[in-house]
Amino acid sequence: MTDLRIYEHPILEFNRGKEITIFLDDKPMKAFKSETVAAALYANGLKEFSRSIKYRRPRGFFCAIGRCSACMMEVDGVPNVRTCVTMCKDGMRIKKQKYPADYLSPFLNLMKLPPARYMRLMTRPGFIYNPAMKVMRELTGLGTFKKELPEYKSSNMGCEGTLETEFLIIGGGPAGMQAAIEAGKRGVEIIIVDDKDRLGGQLVKQTHTFFSDVKYAAGKRGFKLGEQMIAQLSQLPNVKVLTETSAVGYYPNENIMLMKRPGNATLKVRAHKYLVSTGAYEKTLVFENNDLPGVYGAGGVQTLLNVFGIKPGNRGILLGTGNVALMVAYHLIQAGIEVAGVYAPSFRRVRGYFVHAAKIQRHGVPIITRHTIVKALGRKEVTGAIMTKLNPDYTHVKGSEFRVDCDFICIGVGLNPAYDLVQLFNPKMVNVSALGGMVPIRDKTFRFTKNAYIAGDCGSIEEATTAMLEGGLAGLYATATLNKGDESVEAKIDEYTHALEEDRGSPFSTRLKAAIKEITVENIEEVLD
Amino acid sequence: MSNEELNAMQRGFHRKDELEDLNVFPSRDKLMEKRVALIECVEEIPCNPCGVVCRVNAIDKENLCTLGKIDWDKCTGCTMCVAVCPGLSIFLQSMKNGKGYVTMPYELLPAPKVGMRVRLRDRSGKFVGEGRIVNPTYQARGDAYPRWVVTVEMDDPELSYEVRAIQVLEE
Amino acid sequence: MKKIVCRCHDVTESDIESAIDSGYDDFETLKRITGVTTGHCQGKTCMLLTQGILSRKIGKTVTNTTRIRAPVDPITLGSLVTHKQKNKSRVNT
DSSP: OOOOBOOOOSSOOOOOOSEEEEEETTEEEEEETTSBHHHHHHHTTOOOOEEOTTTOOEEOOSSSSSSSSTTEEEETTEEEEEGGGSBOOTTOEEEOOOOTTGGGHHHHTTSOOOSSOGGGTTOOSHHHHHHHHHHHHHHTTOOOOOSSOOOOOOTTOEEEEEEEEEEEEEOOSHHHHHHHHHHHHTTOOEEEEOSSSSSOGGGGGOOSBBOBOTTTTBTOBHHHHHHHHHHHHHTOTTEEEEOSOEEEEEETTTTEEEEEETTTEEEEEEEEEEEEOOOEEEOOOOOBTTTSTTEEEHHHHHIIIIISOBOOOSEEEEEOOSHHHHHHHHHHHHTTOEEEEEEEOOSSOOSSOHHHHHHHHTTTOOEEESEEEEEEEOSSSOOEEEEEEBOTTSOBOTTOOEEEEOSEEEEOOOEEEOOHHHHTTOOOEEEEGGGTEEEEOEETTSEEETTEEEOGGGTSOOOHHHHHHHHHHHHHHHHHHTTOOOTHHHHHHHHHHHHHHHHTOSGGGHHHHHHHHHHEESOHHHHOO | OOTTTSOHHHHTSOOHHHHHHTTOSOOHHHHHHSOEEEEOOOSOOSBOHHHHHOTTOOEEOSSTTSOOEEOTTTOOOOOHHHHHOTTSOEEEEEOGGGSEEEEEEEOOSSOOOTTOEEEEEOTTSOEEEEEEEEEEEEEEOSTTOSEEEEEEEESOGGGGGTOOEEEEOOO | OOOEEETTTTEEHHHHHHHHHTTOOSHHHHHHHHOTTOSTTTTTTTHHHHHHHHHHHHTSOOOOOOOOOSOSSOOOSGGGOBOSOSSOOOSOO
């Protein structure tokens, strides 16, 4: 029986909870109450979770936090469930979703099917149309309805009603939590939501110790910092925490935020002030065969390793030399997994902090710059990668390709701010590469519309420590506009603003500081219509 | 392009001569006399635990981002900075009694125990010899728990300039 | 071998490039003809990649995304059904 779980780790203790059984296609699998379905299935050796719509390509999980669609399976009769954010329950029945014509997969992969013009093909003569459309539907994954519709009413189904509150915080990472702490301490009625089963955001999977100032987070391990903040929040009775709740829509005319709730339900929330601290999405790369099971985002590997204690494979490579990729290489070393190399096309230098690079090099993990990946090898899962050397103009050096044996490829090429929920507020968006991507213009009090604040990676890609400080500031400013503050608000604002400036005092942050200054205005209401 | 032609920032690790140029090492006399700390962190990043934790104020950090400078006369070799550095880039070194000693932070398995034999690695990960774990070796308490602080003894004192990681040889 | 850009709809890099060559060189029409960013993840994996490919092909940096509409994550129709409860929330608060 394959069991890829880690039972001994130098930093973490995995308290997995009660052992339960779940069924994959009627085969019993060992699982634990604290695991998500995807993690439990992966620990049992499942690599292929689904097949893609058109070419029936095998797909494994990719992001592991509910942002892509690769892990969708049928759970207890409900189709298209994101298994990477669904918790295991004893006796759960999981089935792989089969699209019609799965048997055609090897043939389909050799073809180049044109996008989305099928309905105009073969419409004449009339007798061809019906059978032709039947074949087309099978090929393009539009599928057929099952004869019996699945029974998936849950006791919680439907809209749960409307909640009113003073301050709604969307995103329970360091930014959101610090805002809730600062505003909650001063009596503001708060609802803080997060789409995972617990608050903490990315902190829950960060086992390394943080930099920055000892006064805030330096020297603390990320997950410990998260636990401390959650404990502080539980002391505040005016802060309500809703987990497994994700914000899916905002309707400015009615001032309603629509949330998705577990058990096939939604919830409407209306607040005086909002804070959007939803973090960031992982960037990915395009190369041949880049969707094979085994190609993972660096964040996904971090989740698998540090939250669930499951090995992604035995030997892997990393693409990218930013802080995330270097950190994940170190996590892999700590879990006893061989890292064949960290590759990046950079010419100037290793992109992340030098100390991160140094600490993996001394454990024998080579960092190879001026190289990039050409293709991932393997039919159903990754068995290797073809790398190539680069010329200074980023073209491939002819004849320099070589093969690296590995069973997972980890892409750590950066983050971009979560631009979607923010745009529903009708802000003014700009595309700033120094901050990671699309961000809204904001004013000095962190507002990006009249009643909405932004903090953390959602506004600019930085660190957890700056997210904490920005979130704290946004919470304090919101408290002031809600007339709930006392004399301590101004002093705290000064303290955090000064700390934020100090944190951005290194040469690493020069471009970022300039970019933030450019997109920060005096008063947001003057900029918006 | 071989690693020789790349600079440290492109390679991801330093050579000994590059660190000498940056004045990371104390004088040889100092290393023969006592065990002292050296900081191999050469980039200005916002970080101050080393300056805060030193009990004898031997580490001078002007502000949050400046590099720490060690006063080797004041340093007592107490290992607090080694335990607390988030970048795992502070080490103790000494060449007393004709042997080499390096104290390093350690966060891997198996858990290190005094007396174990280890393989020694330099900054590039190359194996350069074998050594033995000696005292002071302990598990640091505080926010960075569970981090080990491990002291390794090697027969060739010159190796203490190179050795920055170990691989425990299974019993 | 295929280089997949939109994982939800299996749109390859060459699909996008040939659509741009056929004249669909603005983000909104490109989205409608190829299907990028319209799948389950609503562009979380492919929006920036498509921006980059479009920028490269038309020679001008594309700085916007396609129009974002609620819901930004898939929800079921059943979850929107409102029960007859006068503004009282069933959530334990």
